[in-house]
Amino acid sequence: MAMQVANIPEIAADPGRKETYKGLELIRHAPCGAEILNVDLTRPLGQDLFDAVLEVWHQARVIVFRDQNLGPDDQLRFGRRVGELSIIHTEKFAGEDPAIMYISNVKEDGEFVHALPVGEMMFHIDQCYTPNPAKATILYAMELPKTGGNTLFADQVAAYDALDTETKARIEGLRALNVYDYDAGATHTASEVSPDAPRHAHLIARTHPVTGEKALFVNRLMTRSINGLAEAESRQLLEQLFDHQENPAFVYEHRWRLGDLLMWDNRATLHARRDFNAQETRLMRRLTVLGETPA
């Protein structure tokens, strides 16, 4: 099915359901995603409200705080409260703090200066090629193109639940190898990866450490083979899983507004990015929070 993100039809904007939950004003979207309307992250959040935010995050898998005006320190403070931040190892991409990375198509002297500068990006899971992939990614919209550059989130608990019994039994306990070659395949699967590209095998179906839900943990951009299966069988099963897990029925399409601070759960979602006009600036400030070893 959706080899390229462009093949996925635009997912209609869902007005969502307004709700008040433990002091939070929310708009919940289907099949995942929730907007939080009444929190200003430049101010300290009381513990009860912060706990409610995490609860909604675990329920909705993707949360977005609308209308924020955040400096790096505000974003770092929120990120550190969620957990230990990962350090950006690609030095040229690190921002003013070693945990900050900018995603943008900004150029200096004709060269891109930030990570993931242009175009669409296939569905993937951040850092799934490492032993402890990020649990959260926290992206703040600082400059946006007039159209395009939407980020798609596919609910992988829903995707797992929708598998037939036979496929669930077939993938139980299997591990798949995730590889990321940023130089050869930052946004689309590399036809050949460097032997030095970071890689790690993880369970295909993992259990969320907080909610106990099972989720699919493979993705088209980075997952290359299934351990213990012959090449042809591994390829066939992976393609079947990729097509299934990217089904628009599981996808929330986020249309960015300036000042959005969005946090997704990499343990329960895939994300992808749509193309946008390379002549317009798209600038995001990004943090990732270290996760557990998938089990």
Ligand code: OGA
């Ligand atoms: C990321 C990422 C998507 C986007 O920061 O990990 O995939 O919409 N970004 O820029």
Ligand code: MN
């Ligand atoms: Mn990503």
